[in-house]
Amino acid sequence: MALSTQPYKGARDFYPEDKRIQKYMFSTMRNVVERFGYEEYDAPVLEPIELYLAKTGDEIVHEQTYVFEDRGGRTVAIRPEMTPTVSRMVAGRRQELAYPARWYSIPNLWRYERPQRGRLREHWQLNVDIFGLDNLTAETEVIQVADDILRAFGATHDMYVIKLNSRKLMDHIMNSYLGVNQVQAHTLAKLIDRMHKMPAEEFSAEVDAVFAPTQREAGAANKLIGLLKTKQLEHLPEAIRHHASVKDLQKLLDTLHDMHITNAVFDMTVMRGFDYYTDIVFEVFDKHPDNNRSMFGGGRYDGLVGLFGVEPVPTVGFGMGDVTLQNFLEGHDLLPKLRAETDVYVVLIGDIYDKALHTIRSLRDMGANVAVDTTGRKPDKQIKTAVKKGIHYAMFIGEKELKDEQFEIRNLLTGVAERHSLSRIVSIVKDYRIEEE
């Protein structure tokens, strides 16, 4: 039986044209986060399973993580997310770090699940975290970073919306306003998360079923459903409006709007799956009709570092996956035509490879990226190869060119050909490279 040429289920091969897109996305991300002063870190793909058991706890560990036993009998997981790892790293050097610590990484992550649109088993995720700030400046900055990244790709504010909510607010509503117990609160949270996926009647029926008879008589379900329709913080009931979390949300929204991030809104249905969030959470939604869903999100998780037995470190961060991002960029037609890394394709005319070697060496010494066609084929075939590779310039070397040291360089997009000296050719080629950047 022949070996399959397909990549492993839910994982992707990156052929050069695919890798070029990924490189473009990653470098755009890096440019933005580094502009905000974030430093890149990395860590092993493998972690002991305990790292995940300690926090996430539920399905993501037991059913959606790649786990195996190593030769020493240790149970090892392939990381499904970066947050536990980065928390571990911060905890490990908690005393010596310079706070606030602004860190980022673009790790490769694995989850064992059924692949579907926007969700594969393997993906890459930009992780941006700021450690050591227990005030709203952290949230403000991190959301600005997220917004700047999308805008660096050419996105405009009509293409996405940034939804904000607060875990503290939701806790307050559950405990004080609705008076439900922890189990009920958890069930309701999961329900609210799915609210937009079901008909209104079904939602209210399921909500109603969560409450005890006495709560039901008091109209708890209607109370909650009415609350969830609230779009403005000032329209919240008197009993909630003065809670500290509401003031925080309002302050954050005001600041973001002041920074021209006008597509940030309050949305009480944003819950986010992970239990480790402790305060403000946010989620960015694609507004494209074919792809109307959450792209990525994050929030404050002040408790994770403390799990390692050290003093807690307040943290705000988000993760942005490459698959959903690429869907977004493609959906809004934001992916540019990417140039090849090779600047010049040298077309050899006649059997002159040996004589041309020094000329080609000079091109490279002057900083041009040069590929040479050594197939000995006719020029027309060599040119076709250059075009197919997406190389912008073809340079011709034959007896005549070597003799008078003037080489023909052809722009393969426009078809325009000129004759120049080597150094002039290198500067033309480099100018084009800068233009593209």
Place this chain on the structure above:
RNA sequence: GCGGGCGUAGCUCAGUUUGGUUAGAGCGCUGGAUUGUGGCUCCGGAGGCCGUGGGUUCAAGUCCCAUCGUUCGCCCCA
């Protein structure tokens, strides 16, 4: 883990309903059209265990079962 759609040339697909000679098309690839210059045109060529395994039949790309892959949705999550 659950349910639906789809697997035929490198790609997009026709052919499957009603089993029947050597399985087709377009694009792409490749060679050529007076031996130094792409995209147009013309001529030629390569390339398919019809996803895989089993079953029914005189006969299977076509019918049945299984399996793998892929895709959409659910759970979960983002």
